[in-house]
Amino acid sequence: MTSADSSTPASSTERFSPLHQAHVDAGASFTDFAGWQMPVRYSSDLAEHHAVRHQAGLFDLSHMAEILVEGPDAAAYLDYALAGKLSVIELWQAKYSLLLNENGGIIDDLVVYRRGDAKFLVVANAGNRFPAFDALLARAADFDVVVVDQSDDYALIAVQGPNALAILDATAGVTDLGTDLHFMKYYRITDAFFRGHPLLVARTGYTGEDGFELYLAADQARELWDALVVAGADHGLVPAGLASRDTLRLEAGMPLYGHELTLTTFPAQAGLGKVVNLNKENDFVGRAASVAGPAAGASVLVGLIAAGKRAGRADYAIFRSLDATTADGVITSGALSPTLGYPIAMAYVTPDLARLGTEVYVDVRGTRIPATVTSLPFYTRVK
Amino acid sequence: MTDTSTLQYTAEHEWVLVEGSIATVGITAYAAEKLGDVVFVELPEVGSTVASGTVVGEIESTKSVGELFAPVNGTVTATNDQVIDSPELVNSDPFGEGWLIKVEFEVLPTLLTFAEYSALIGE
Numbered sequence: 001m002t003s004a005d006s007s008t009p010a011s012s013t014e015r016f017s018p019l020h021q022a023h024v025d026a027g028a029s030f031t032d033f034a035g036w037q038m039p040v041r042y043s044s045d046l047a048e049h050h051a052v053r054h055q056a057g058l059f060d061l062s063h064m065a066e067i068l069v070e071g072p073d074a075a076a077y078l079d080y081a082l083a084g085k086l087s088v089i090e091l092w093q094a095k096y097s098l099l100l101n102e103n104g105g106i107i108d109d110l111v112v113y114r115r116g117d118a119k120f121l122v123v124a125n126a127g128n129r130f131p132a133f134d135a136l137l138a139r140a141a142d143f144d145v146v147v148v149d150q151s152d153d154y155a156l157i158a159v160q161g162p163n164a165l166a167i168l169d170a171t172a173g174v175t176d177l178g179t180d181l182h183f184m185k186y187y188r189i190t191d192a193f194f195r196g197h198p199l200l201v202a203r204t205g206y207t208g209e210d211g212f213e214l215y216l217a218a219d220q221a222r223e224l225w226d227a228l229v230v231a232g233a234d235h236g237l238v239p240a241g242l243a244s245r246d247t248l249r250l251e252a253g254m255p256l257y258g259h260e261l262t263l264t265t266f267p268a269q270a271g272l273g274k275v276v277n278l279n280k281e282n283d284f285v286g287r288a289a290s291v292a293g294p295a296a297g298a299s300v301l302v303g304l305i306a307a308g309k310r311a312g313r314a315d316y317a318i319f320r321s322l323d324a325t326t327a328d329g330v331i332t333s334g335a336l337s338p339t340l341g342y343p344i345a346m347a348y349v350t351p352d353l354a355r356l357g358t359e360v361y362v363d364v365r366g367t368r369i370p371a372t373v374t375s376l377p378f379y380t381r382v383k
Numbered sequence: 384m385t386d387t388s389t390l391q392y393t394a395e396h397e398w399v400l401v402e403g404s405i406a407t408v409g410i411t412a413y414a415a416e417k418l419g420d421v422v423f424v425e426l427p428e429v430g431s432t433v434a435s436g437t438v439v440g441e442i443e444s445t446k447s448v449g450e451l452f453a454p455v456n457g458t459v460t461a462t463n464d465q466v467i468d469s470p471e472l473v474n475s476d477p478f479g480e481g482w483l484i485k486v487e488f489e490v491l492p493t494l495l496t497f498a499e500y501s502a503l504i505g506e
Contacts, residue, residue: 029416040419041419044419044420045420045445045446046422047420243419246446309422309423309443310423310425311423311443313448335445336422336423336443336445338445365448
């Protein structure tokens with residue numbers, strides 16, 4: 001049995017976060033992201049990036065998609081619908097997973113939170129809200145489970161950085177935490193209340209730092225945002241936009257759907273082979289294709305570092321030599337790393353170039369710049 | 384503080400300060416804001432000949448790459464070494480310390496007035 005909201009894609013009219021006015025008040029510049037007008041930066045991408053690495057940043061992620069999966073078959077259903085084995089995660093645990101198509105390609109990457117024996121929250125990318133929900137709904141047909149797109153009901157606020165825990169501690173109105181945050185591990189979640197309204201506190205993120213993601217009703221979002229700003233004033237908290245989020249996740253070697261992950265990318269190519277659990281007993285969508293694996297010679301994701309300041313960027317070609325006439329790869333994300341001070345990139349290259357230390361050339365607008373294949377992530381926080 | 388109303392502009396979001404036969408060129412605050420934090424600037428060599436409308440340099444931010452177009456035909460007489468070392472000057476003082484190149488020209492083409500440029504960017 002299934003029930004759901006309409007999954008008809010919205011028109012191309014732009015959407016606004018429930019926190020839009022807070023961003024306007026804070027002087028944000030906006031960008032279109034998957035049809036949403038979201039803050040790209042408030043003052044300086046670099047300052048926001050460094051704040052998250054050294055103190056804390058406050059992100060509005062209300063454009064992300066929240067999908068409820070609930071019912072007696074919820075765990076078995078997710079084992080069928082997704083690439084991982086979600087039935088084994090514990091109550092209040094989170095797990096990164098992939099939604100595959102029959103060809104073994106990636107419809108979306110997701111985080112799944114277990115909120116009960118038979119209740120899960122699936123968080124999908126904003127740009128994949130409808131394809132992810134449609135696929136999840138279609139796969140529910142033979143299971144006793146409901147799959148509900150609750151994206152419009154939720155706001156999502158992330159506090160990321162080494163001071164995140166201290167800021168949550170100091171935030172007025174957060175009560176009834178099911179788990180003391182000081183003892184909550186990474187990739188765990190707990191119920192709580194904010195001024196009497198349900199709040200989910202997850203120790204997850206997309207920056208490479210410690211931090212929390214806070215889910216609550218959209219109409220409570222502004223109050224929580226403002227309470228976090230007040231609590232963060234003594235802890236170096238600054239609002240941070242999507243520009244800094246992108247350089248932070250790139251340094252942390254985290255894939256971004258549409259760049260490193262696509263409908264025709266096999267998880268194994270993206271270094272995510274272990275996210276696909278071929279040991280689970282049940283069938284799952286994409287299993288046969290995953291067992292067969294990508295075609296021989298399929299490109300693989302690598303990290304690249306270079307000297308100087310000129311960064312290779314998404315879609316720039318990779319060559320094996322200065323005079324090679326055909327490309328041997330392509331950059332999917334790249335920037336001058338704010339933390340490291342040199343150019344970094346993620347790129348798909350032919351397998352023979354994937355060995356660590358291999359020298360390749362990036363075509364930076366007509367100039368071939370040497371780069372070295374390196375392991376991911378580029379940056380790991382000191383714990 | 385530069386009086387931006389006395390400058391001339393291009394549709395590529397550059398400003399031009401004309402003093403005699405020398406045009407000092409930079410990008411506008413609007414362009415700098417759109418680019419985000421500038422992290423790398425590449426400028427033409429002093430003495431090189433540039434043609435109006437052609438790309439003579441690059442301005443890179445963390446998010447994107449902007450091209451520097453020559454607004455006039457002429458010869459580059461100076462480049463701003465300070466922005467090579469401190470690209471953030473393009474953001475902090477686009478009309479002043481963030482200037483990019485000086486070009487000696489013979490004929491000044493028709494450029495946009497402050498009012499025309501303001502209208503172009505909707506301000």
